[in-house]
Amino acid sequence: MLKGALIGCGFFAINQLHAWRDIAGEGGAAIVALCDRDAARLAQVAAQFGIARTYTDAAAMLDAEELDFVDICTTAPSHRALVELVASHKLPVICQKPLAPTLEEAEAIVTACEKAGVPLMVHENFRWQSAIRAVRGVIDSGRIGSVFWGRVSFRSAFDVFSGQPYLAEGERFILEDLGVHALDVARFLLGDVSKLTATTKRVNPRIKGEDVATALMEHEGGVTGIMDCSYASKLEEELFPQTLVEIDGTEGSIRLGAGYRLTVTDADGTEYRDVSPPLLPWAERPWHNIQESVLAIQKHWVQSLNGGAQLETSGTDNLKTLRLVEACYHSAATGLPVEPAAL
Ligand code: NAD
Ligand code: 89Y
Incomplete structure (x- = not known):
């Protein structure tokens, strides 16, 4: 089973965490650590999903955890710094849409992952x-x-x-x-x-x-x-x-x-x-079609990390x-x- 961490425990992350729990149930991948700079939000979501290992600092989490991938579910302004941090740890990374506030930043993100040799999937669901x-x-x-x-x-x-x-x-x-x-x-x-x-x-x-x-x-x-x-x-x-x-x-x-x-x-x-x-x-309802697509894209990610699909x-x-x-x-x-x- 692949081990992942999720950064950004806000509004949309709840869907991703539900989908990860379904995928863990099938033996595909499990979220073993959570990060959010808002400690209260982090504690609430960690309790909801029973995830014990929590961090308010992404760098500290990446130093401490043994991971196979990281899922970033923060808003766009934070994406570049977070993806570059994850890439510097040579870990595959998923990042929510929109990938960045500008095309230049998005290109820099893609280049950073290419240079680090790690797969990058945009959660474009x-x-x-x-x-x-x-x-x-x-x-x-x-x-x-x-x-x-x-x-x-x-x-x-x-x-x-x-x-x-x-x-x-x-x-x-x-x-x-x-x-x-x-x-x-x-x-x-x-x-x-x-x-x-x-x-x-x-x-x-x-x-x-x-x-x-x-x-x-x-x-x-x-x-x-x-x-x-x-x-x-x-x-x-x-x-x-x-x-x-x-x-x-x-x-x-x-x-x-x-x-x-x-x-x-x-x-x-x-x-x-x-x-x-x-x-x-x-x-x-009415979010169920988006929620279903979250499960589908995350399954695709696991399949691709396991060598079974082109991203x-x-x-x-x-x-x-x-x-x-x-x-x-x-x-x-x-x-x-x-x-x-x-x-
Ligand atoms: P949100 O503001 O509710 O949650 C973001 C969380 O990230 C917050 O709890 C914040 O404290 C945390 N955060 C921000 N920077 C951080 C950092 N550097 N380190 C640790 N934690 C950090 O935002 P949201 O509504 O959940 O949206 C997140 C992303 O999801 C956005 O990019 C949005 O466009 C996307 N989204 C996608 C869909 C979809 O269908 N794909 C739907 C809704 C939202
Ligand atoms: O943020 C948006 C998305 O990606 O899907 C719908 C949404 O939540 C609001 O437009």
């Missing part, structure tokens, strides 16, 4: 949701022919600020926080992006950053893509945190609609499937997603198309 994997499965089956158009859409008015107050405080909001997932899903389903144009808007006057963004993308294989996300959309039915997908191919189409309804039309007609995520024993959401891969985020901000600021590879 939306593409691991079973509904998104189901869409990809249909594309790969060839049933809808050659894909020529797609849309990845996330529209909501869910109050994310009460659980994650820092989201209201940054100059950047939705593209950095949520668009990073939607753009990664667009890459996963439609391919890498050669050029994009984007707009952003702030609708909610109580936050600092943009809460609406739309991107028109030219994907490398010739597909036209749209990514749109909003936390200012008051809809009849609140769909948080569902990502909706539309894909058109030469022989048919795919729609991932509200309520995880998958509609596939091909030469033989239309098929409807319920691709709802399983409700894990520790999961809570899909590696740091190097994630730089391509972060270039799309950055390209959207550049395009929105200048009104011009941007080639992400040139950033």
Whole structure:
């Protein structure tokens, strides 16, 4: 069984710790030590998960513990220092999205891990949701022919600020926080992006950053893509945190609609499937699709450390997603198309 430590015991880490406990139950990996600079929070989470070895200082933990990997679940400003620290101990590292506040810092993180020769996985989990994997499965089956158009859409008015107050405080909001997932899903389903144009808007006057963004993308294989996300959309039915997908191919189409309804039309007609995520024993609606994807990505990590899988959401891969985020901000600021590879 692999031994891991987790740094950052805040809002989202609870999901990761539940998933690690499931994975430990299967003999894959266990979290043996916890770190948070907030001693009270650390004690509370350690008690909740029965983890005895705790530290308020990451360096002290890494000096004291015998580990196989480290999972970092702090917010972006702390990522570079923490990943570099873990890499200096020659340990494989998982880091939450967004990998860093700037592309330059993200590149430095990836370089540090490369130089240390340690695997780096970004906890970029939306593409691991079973509904998104189901869409990809249909594309790969060839049933809808050659894909020529797609849309990845996330529209909501869910109050994310009460659980994650820092989201209201940054100059950047939705593209950095949520668009990073939607753009990664667009890459996963439609391919890498050669050029994009984007707009952003702030609708909610109580936050600092943009809460609406739309991107028109030219994907490398010739597909036209749209990514749109909003936390200012008051809809009849609140769909948080569902990502909706539309894909058109030469022989048919795919729609991932509200309520995880998958509609596939091909030469033989239309098929409807319920691709709802399983409700894990520790999961809570409406977060259950995200929670399920946390378990999936962490299982992927263990499989990859054991030599059974190529890391899909590696740091190097994630730089391509972060270039799309950055390209959207550049395009929105200048009104011009941007080639992400040139950033
Ligand atoms: P949070 O502020 O609730 O928790 C972060 C914790 O890290 C805090 O307890 C803080 O004390 C601790 N911390 C910060 N720097 C530290 C350091 N240097 N050493 C030790 N402890 C340190 O944040 P959160 O809402 O849990 O978000 C964490 C990350 O998870 C963010 O990057 C966020 O974007 C991401 N997130 C991802 C998803 C997803 O679906 N992938 C969902 C929500 C949040
Ligand atoms: O931080 C975000 C994420 O990664 O998924 C949803 C979220 O919690 C709020 O936008």
